[in-house]
Amino acid sequence: MQYASENLIPVTMELGGKSPNVFMKSIADHDDAFFDKCVEGAVMFALNQGEICTCPSRLLVDESIYDKFIERVIERTEAIKLGHPLDADTMMGAQASNDQYEKVLSYIDIGKQEGAEVLTGGGPADTVEGGYYIQPTIFRGHNKMRIFQEEIFGPVLSVTTFKTPEEAVAIANDTLYGLGAGFWSRDAHELYTIPRQIQAGRVWVNCYHDYPAHAPFGGYKKSGFGRENHLMMLNHYRQVKNMLISYSPDKLGFF
Amino acid sequence: MRIDITPSAADIIDTLRAEHGPLMFHQSGGCCDGSSPMCYTQGEFIIGSSDVLLGRVDGCDFWMSQDQFEYWKHTHLTIDVTRGRGASFSLEIPLGVRFLIRSRLFDPDEYERLPPVHVGPLEAV
Numbered sequence: 001m002q003y004a005s006e007n008l009i010p011v012t013m014e015l016g017g018k019s020p021n022v023f024m025k026s027i028a029d030h031d032d033a034f035f036d037k038c039v040e041g042a043v044m045f046a047l048n049q050g051e052i053c054t055c056p057s058r059l060l061v062d063e064s065i066y067d068k069f070i071e072r073v074i075e076r077t078e079a080i081k082l083g084h085p086l087d088a089d090t091m092m093g094a095q096a097s098n099d100q101y102e103k104v105l106s107y108i109d110i111g112k113q114e115g116a117e118v119l120t121g122g123g124p125a126d127t128v129e130g131g132y133y134i135q136p137t138i139f140r141g142h143n144k145m146r147i148f149q150e151e152i153f154g155p156v157l158s159v160t161t162f163k164t165p166e167e168a169v170a171i172a173n174d175t176l177y178g179l180g181a182g183f184w185s186r187d188a189h190e191l192y193t194i195p196r197q198i199q200a201g202r203v204w205v206n207c208y209h210d211y212p213a214h215a216p217f218g219g220y221k222k223s224g225f226g227r228e229n230h231l232m233m234l235n236h237y238r239q240v241k242n243m244l245i246s247y248s249p250d251k252l253g254f255f
Numbered sequence: 256m257r258i259d260i261t262p263s264a265a266d267i268i269d270t271l272r273a274e275h276g277p278l279m280f281h282q283s284g285g286c287c288d289g290s291s292p293m294c295y296t297q298g299e300f301i302i303g304s305s306d307v308l309l310g311r312v313d314g315c316d317f318w319m320s321q322d323q324f325e326y327w328k329h330t331h332l333t334i335d336v337t338r339g340r341g342a343s344f345s346l347e348i349p350l351g352v353r354f355l356i357r358s359r360l361f362d363p364d365e366y367e368r369l370p371p372v373h374v375g376p377l378e379a380v
Contacts, residue, residue, distance in 0.1 A: 002301050016285020053286070099339025099353035103291060110330065110358040146358070149326040151285025176322055177285060222284055222322075 012226025012236050014053070014218050016151040017179030019200065020172035021045075021056035021208065024165070024185035028065040034206075038184050039072045041208045045157040046080055046136040050096035050104075053223075054180035056157075056208055058148055059138075060171055063161040070138075070159065074120050077136050082127040094131040095154060101132035104154030107147055108137060116141030116158070143171050151177070165190065169197045178220030182208045201227065257331060257369065258310045258317045264336040264354060265313045268294075271346050272314070278346070280334070281306070282319040282327075282356070292317070292334055292354045294346045308373040321374060329366065330358040 004011045027038045041056070048055045061069055083090035095101040101124075108122060121137030136155040139147055148158045162168040172181060181200035185191055195203040201218045204210060211217070216230035226236055260268070272278055277297035283289040293300070294315075307324045309317045312334065319327065339353035347354055361369070 016289050018285065097340050099291075099337050099341050099355060102337040102339070103355050106355060106357050107290075113358070113360050144326070146326055146330065151290050153285075153290065 010236070012218070012228070012233075013224035014179070014226075014228060015177075015222060015224040017053045017055070017177045017200075017219065017223050018058060018149060018151055018175045019054055019056050019177075019180040019182065020058045020060050020175070020198065021182035022060045022168050022172055022184065022194075022198075023062065023065070023069060024168070024183075024187065024190055024194075025062035025065050026186040026190075027184050028068050029186060034186065035072075037206075039069070039076050041182060041184060042069075042073045042157075043076045043080070043136075044208050046077060046092055046155040047209070048153060048155050049093060050100035050153045052153070053151075054202070054209070055151075055153070056180070056182050057152060058143070058172075058175075059157055059159040060168055061159065061161050062168075063163050066161050070119065070140075074138060077120055077138060080136050082125055082133055082135075084128050084131075092136065092155065094128070094133045096132070098132055100153065101134065104134050104152055104156065107150070107152045107154070107156060108134075111139050111141070111145065111147040111156075111158070114141065114145045114147070116145055116147060119159070121155075143174055149175060165194055169194060173197075173199045176222045179218075179223035180204065256310060257372075258312045258334070259331070260312045260334040261336070264334045267336050267347055267350065267352060267354070268313050268315060270350070275346060278315045280315055280317045280354075282317070282323065283343070284320065284323055289343075291341070291343065291345070292356055293343060294354060295344075296346070302376045304375045306375065308377070316377075324372070327358075328372075329361055331361050331365075333357045333359075 042059055045056050081091045085093045116139040119138040119140055121135035125133040125135045127133040138157045140159045142160055178200045181198045181203045183195045183205050191205055195205050199220045216227040218227040275296045279295050279297045280292045281300045283291050283293050305321045306318045307321050335357050336352050336354050341348050341353035
């Protein structure tokens, strides 16, 4: 961006994120298909081999349903089968490179030092010899910890609870980033009002990680500026031209 | 002292300095291959009024944006290096290695004694 500015070249940027995934208490009103979908939505943090800017890496859960929900999330996380990428049973592969692997482990280390509680995982996995495997890891802590604020780019989830919708929004927005977010509820009023308060370029509501064509994608705050994947994106490459044509052959009459 | 370096990382810096001249670091925030220290030739990255100088290590100034520093300031940082094929602009990439940060918490006494950090560009020398 600094180089582009030297030559006045306009840029759009899509940068990193630390996406909140918010689960309201109504999700646990019934133990049904939707509750199961919510559990899956929370576990999608594990799909990150070092490249997922929208990784739902902060899990925000209503305190009143925390125990019931996190038990299921941990159970599902522990059922993830790590393995060789060519094995059809494999659900999760290795990190993309050694440096990525080392970086993720350094974040797991600082999470433990800061006093976050390891709910599952918490270290490397020796799945395939020579592979950069990391156990899907869930920490419980608070939003000011570095593992809640920095983009780890690995299968690492940081969990905290909230008491009110206002607190959920405050925690969701207490980040330098604003790329993706998830919001889950059975309450039709919440579904329309609360996602609007989350400062993120895309808020998935009762879903996560959908990337349909023609849906604008981009970030608030340090997640960048400009949007991609939508017709409006073409305006970043176009100019607005204003032609002022005089119909009159006569002079203005000055002087 | 907020920032330190491992001997193996210092060796890489010496190699890079012999080729490129004086160097600097800026800690990357989140992005692809981000959350890692970026090594540039001195002055290649333009320091702004919202950047914080954490200190000088092995002859290199180490910078970070001020809002990110708010979340990092209670941790001591060590620049280390590992094998890797990072794809960033950082100078060490062609060597097949990648700088990374290892962190530890400051103990309370140590934290009290830390000098204030400098904010914004240094005066031209």
